[in-house]
Amino acid sequence: MSEPEEPRAAGDEDDSVTAGGAGGAGGGTRDGHRAAVALLPAVRADDPHLADAARHPRRVEAIVGLCFLVGIAGVAAFGGAFVENADTQVLAGTLFVGLFFLGFGLTAWGKYLMPQGPFVEERHPLESSARDRQAMAAALVERTGIVVKRRKLLGGLLATGLGIFGIVAAFPLLRSLGPKPGSTLFKTNWKKGSLLVDYYGKPVHRTDMQVGGLLTVFPEGKESTLTAQAVDQAVLIRVQSTTLVTMKGRGDWSPDGYVCYSKVCTHLGCPVGLYEQELELLVCPCHQSMFDVRDGAFPVFGPAPRPLPQLPIYVDSEGFLRAREGFDQPVGPGFWERTTEGNGKASAT
Amino acid sequence: MALTDSQPRTRREARRKLGPYGRVQQAINELDERVGIAKGGRSLLDKIFPDHWSFMLGEIALYSFVVLVATGIFLTLYYVPSSAQVVYHGVYKPLDGQRMSEAYESTIDISFAVRAGLLMRQVHHWAADVFVGSIVVHMARIFFTGAFRKPRELNWTIGITLLILAILNGFIGYSLPDDLISGTGIRIAYSILLSIPFVGTYLAFFLFGGAYPGHIILERFYIVHVLILPLIIIGLIGAHLGLLVRQKHTQFPGRGRTEHNVVGSPLFPQFAAKTTGFMLMVTGVLGVLGGFAQINPIWQFGPYEPTKISYAVQPDWYMGFLDGALRIMPSWEFTAWGHTIPWEVFLPAVVFPGLIFNICLAWPMIERRFTGDYEIHNLLDRPRDRPKRTAAGAAMIALLFTVFAASSTDVLANYFHLSLNAVLWFFRIAVVVAPILAGLVTWRVCIEMQRVPGAVQRKRAMIVSRTPEGEYVAVPAEPRPGDEQLELEPEPVPLRIELEPEPVGASATTAPTDEPGVRRVTR
Ligand code: HEM
Ligand code: FES
Numbered sequence: 001m002s003e004p005e006e007p008r009a010a011g012d013e014d015d016s017v018t019a020g021g022a023g024g025a026g027g028g029t030r031d032g033h034r035a036a037v038a039l040l041p042a043v044r045a046d047d048p049h050l051a052d053a054a055r056h057p058r059r060v061e062a063i064v065g066l067c068f069l070v071g072i073a074g075v076a077a078f079g080g081a082f083v084e085n086a087d088t089q090v091l092a093g094t095l096f097v098g099l100f101f102l103g104f105g106l107t108a109w110g111k112y113l114m115p116q117g118p119f120v121e122e123r124h125p126l127e128s129s130a131r132d133r134q135a136m137a138a139a140l141v142e143r144t145g146i147v148v149k150r151r152k153l154l155g156g157l158l159a160t161g162l163g164i165f166g167i168v169a170a171f172p173l174l175r176s177l178g179p180k181p182g183s184t185l186f187k188t189n190w191k192k193g194s195l196l197v198d199y200y201g202k203p204v205h206r207t208d209m210q211v212g213g214l215l216t217v218f219p220e221g222k223e224s225t226l227t228a229q230a231v232d233q234a235v236l237i238r239v240q241s242t243t244l245v246t247m248k249g250r251g252d253w254s255p256d257g258y259v260c261y262s263k264v265c266t267h268l269g270c271p272v273g274l275y276e277q278e279l280e281l282l283v284c285p286c287h288q289s290m291f292d293v294r295d296g297a298f299p300v301f302g303p304a305p306r307p308l309p310q311l312p313i314y315v316d317s318e319g320f321l322r323a324r325e326g327f328d329q330p331v332g333p334g335f336w337e338r339t340t341e342g343n344g345k346a347s348a349t
Numbered sequence: 350m351a352l353t354d355s356q357p358r359t360r361r362e363a364r365r366k367l368g369p370y371g372r373v374q375q376a377i378n379e380l381d382e383r384v385g386i387a388k389g390g391r392s393l394l395d396k397i398f399p400d401h402w403s404f405m406l407g408e409i410a411l412y413s414f415v416v417l418v419a420t421g422i423f424l425t426l427y428y429v430p431s432s433a434q435v436v437y438h439g440v441y442k443p444l445d446g447q448r449m450s451e452a453y454e455s456t457i458d459i460s461f462a463v464r465a466g467l468l469m470r471q472v473h474h475w476a477a478d479v480f481v482g483s484i485v486v487h488m489a490r491i492f493f494t495g496a497f498r499k500p501r502e503l504n505w506t507i508g509i510t511l512l513i514l515a516i517l518n519g520f521i522g523y524s525l526p527d528d529l530i531s532g533t534g535i536r537i538a539y540s541i542l543l544s545i546p547f548v549g550t551y552l553a554f555f556l557f558g559g560a561y562p563g564h565i566i567l568e569r570f571y572i573v574h575v576l577i578l579p580l581i582i583i584g585l586i587g588a589h590l591g592l593l594v595r596q597k598h599t600q601f602p603g604r605g606r607t608e609h610n611v612v613g614s615p616l617f618p619q620f621a622a623k624t625t626g627f628m629l630m631v632t633g634v635l636g637v638l639g640g641f642a643q644i645n646p647i648w649q650f651g652p653y654e655p656t657k658i659s660y661a662v663q664p665d666w667y668m669g670f671l672d673g674a675l676r677i678m679p680s681w682e683f684t685a686w687g688h689t690i691p692w693e694v695f696l697p698a699v700v701f702p703g704l705i706f707n708i709c710l711a712w713p714m715i716e717r718r719f720t721g722d723y724e725i726h727n728l729l730d731r732p733r734d735r736p737k738r739t740a741a742g743a744a745m746i747a748l749l750f751t752v753f754a755a756s757s758t759d760v761l762a763n764y765f766h767l768s769l770n771a772v773l774w775f776f777r778i779a780v781v782v783a784p785i786l787a788g789l790v791t792w793r794v795c796i797e798m799q800r801v802p803g804a805v806q807r808k809r810a811m812i813v814s815r816t817p818e819g820e821y822v823a824v825p826a827e828p829r830p831g832d833e834q835l836e837l838e839p840e841p842v843p844l845r846i847e848l849e850p851e852p853v854g855a856s857a858t859t860a861p862t863d864e865p866g867v868r869r870v871t872r
Binding site for chain 2: 096100108121123179185199216233263269273306338
């Protein structure tokens with residue numbers, strides 16, 4: 001049973017009176033636990049910050065009391081506001097008044113009505129003696145030596161077992177989280193003959209768009225699933241310029257001034273959603289990469305490293321736009337397995 | 350011992366059995382007999398907290414985390430982590446008939462249909478921003494005062510880990526509503542994963558359960574955001590504070606303060622009162638921010654669709670430095686031997702933050718390398734007394750601030766009517782120049798400040814008055830007590846505290862003993 005009050009030696013009291021923190025005269029630390037001694041008046045008048053409070057404790061009490069009353073009113077009002085399903089601002093206002101004033105009062109109570117030291121506490125070195133350290137090291141090293149070294153085979157078997165478990169555990173924890181990438185990143189749903197449809201699944205006719213117009217298109221049948229949209233999305237633009245620069249071999253990819261590019265930014269995959277009509281630039285709002293629509297969507301500004309892949313299109317016998325083929329390269333940002341194919345710079349033909 | 354013997358027969362006896370401190374004593378007795386808490390407990394109540402204001406920064410972090418947990422639990426009651434598509438027919442009419450994920454629908458419902466839901470959502474978001482912010486400022490105080498030196502390197506490391514986890518969890522939480530802006534953020538995160546050489550595509554596919562966007566990512570983010578990361582953070586905060594109690598606080602040098610003591614207020618009751626009050630105030634302020642300062646109005650952005658994009662794509666502030674780094678990086682993609690390394694992404698979004706955080710983690714070691722200082726330090730440095738460290742810190746802040754500001758190149762270009770190209774090049778140059786300049790200037794200022802005599806002395810107030818003739822004269826004010834005596838001498842922690850404050854005069858006499866063993870101290 002611990003004594004409620006410690007029997008105290010006369011010497012301690014003297015310590016407390018002289019109370020020099022520096023040498024640690026106060027707060028005797030017999031057998032490691034604190035036995036502090038002094039009883040102080042609540043607030044010290046010799047601290048310039050606290051002198052007023054020390055002289056007029058009643059005044060401080062009144063202020064703290066007032067804070068608490070306002071706080072009580074606030075939290076009660078918050079309750080009322082909640083029951084009434086009041087506006088967010090009312091809820092927030094009452095909550096603020098309640099908590100802030102309760103908190104402010106409590107802080108003031110702690111600061112102005114409770115004895116303010118400064119109080120001192122001794123710091124004892126955390127480290128053990130050299131002997132203790134050695135004893136621990138010895139225990140570890142010697143015991144391991146005795147137990148393990150003589151039975152190397154057993155230790156080896158155990159280590160093998162745990163090691164295998166570690167590798168095996170990686171399967172449920174890591175491998176089964178998702179499929180291997182395989183060729184997924186190289187593919188879209190565009191293929192030979194895919195009809196270009198808009199967001200609502202309506203096919204695009206050659207007469208549908210004004211010069212200067214822009215439309216987001218998908219391969220027919222895939223316009224409504226998010227995962228398909230994410231890779232298939234393409235922009236169809238009817239360019240104004242008569243001087244379309246195309247890459248070698250792309251001469252017939254843009255019938256009637258229609259060009260179609262992947263809408264996935266080659267920087268980080270944001271949809272290239274802005275079209276600067278006059279300059280005929282596609283702009284990615286994420287990091288301002290700009291792609292020149294007249295020049296094979298070559299990046300003319302910003303961090304995007306590659307042109308937007310172009311979708312070869314043609315006008316079928318009924319006047320609807322269709323893909324000649326899929327994209328000739330993966331769409332979107334770069335990745336390790338991506339090959340260099342189709343990366344050439346657009347060149348005038 | 351027979352039971353009946355210990356059975357009290359009279360009330361008086363019962364009271365005596367409780368001991369002089371009544372039920373509290375009894376509870377402590379019961380506990381102590383089983384787990385032995387009295388000695389350590391008393392010691393904990395006496396733990397000294399330094400009174401300097403800068404020690405409050407960590408508390409802001411702690412209390413905003415408490416608010417995050419509380420509001421977060423509220424949100425879990427209504428949020429639906431599902432990317433299943435539904436058609437909206439709820440109370441918010443402008444979105445009526447739109448296709449959206451259940452996650453977005455439930456977040457709209459929290460904002461408009463759940464009682465106090467919008468308040469909780471916005472307070473949660475504000476608390477996250479304040480949480481990360483206060484950790485950063487707290488970390489700056491630890492850094493510039495050298496509180497990370499031996500023996501506190503481990504706590505510094507835990508702190509940085511907390512910062513990283515806080516940023517990560519902030520980003521993941523931001524993604525949960527599945528609105529247009531956050532969805533774009535997820536898309537960018539996926540592309541950043543793709544950019545990692547060798548393993549990037551595998552990492553991305555494993556995390557997303559296949560190609561982007563798939564239909565599992567919100568569910569995975571959800572469990573990470575509400576359970577896994579918070580548990581780790583709670584554990585680390587526990588370790589952080591546990592180490593703090595074991596190693597005790599650092600303190601600024603001053604009268605009566607040495608390497609071998611701590612001067613301040615004891616945990617109970619002074620610090621407990623002040624800090625509990627502070628917690629309530631922090632909560633109140635976060636509440637008022639959440640109620641009056643709109644944050645992340647997802648109903649304006651619309652639901653996420655991979656083909657749509659909002660013009661104002663802005664992440665939360667603590668992701669700004671990544672966004673800025675991505676913007677000012679030139680488009681250096683490397684392709685050879687049938688492989689691609691997208692340096693324009695990998696460098697700014699993976700290598701750069703990796704370097705920054707690793708430098709931070711290793712800083713105590715790096716500094717030790719240079720100073721050869723392997724001593725234990727409990728007294729803090731004044732930043733001006735360590736010009737090189739302070740300069741290094743200032744350079745780091747300048748670097749991060751520059752890349753952060755670079756995340757708004759487009760806004761700046763619009764606002765100042767400059768070409769985007771000019772702004773871009775300004776930041777590319779600034780990112781090199783600003784840190785060097787900031788470091789040099791800071792170093793110089795520190796050296797100058799060391800030379801100012803009496804820099805530690807408190808300034809005497811001057812009273813400026815106007816004479817009837819219209820002349821102004823400045824007279825030094827009466828010296829106040831604190832002017833001569835910068836700091837009070839510390840006292841040992843009191844055994845008991847008297848409830849009624851003494852009038853000033855009364856305590857100035859020699860103390861009579863009220864009770865054996867208790868003395869009033871004269872000052
Ligand atoms: C979840 C985030 C964090 C919380 C809740 C937290 C909380 C605290 C609190 C309440 C203290 C008490 C002293 C003070 O307020 O200064 C403290 C001390 C400390 N913190 Fe943190 N902190 C966090 C993050 C960090 C970070 C990011 C660092 C540094 C990179 C850090 C390094 C330290 C160190 C070294 C101490 C002990 C130093 C001393 O006593 O002066 N903490 N922390
Ligand atoms: S994602 Fe298009 S510029 Fe970055």
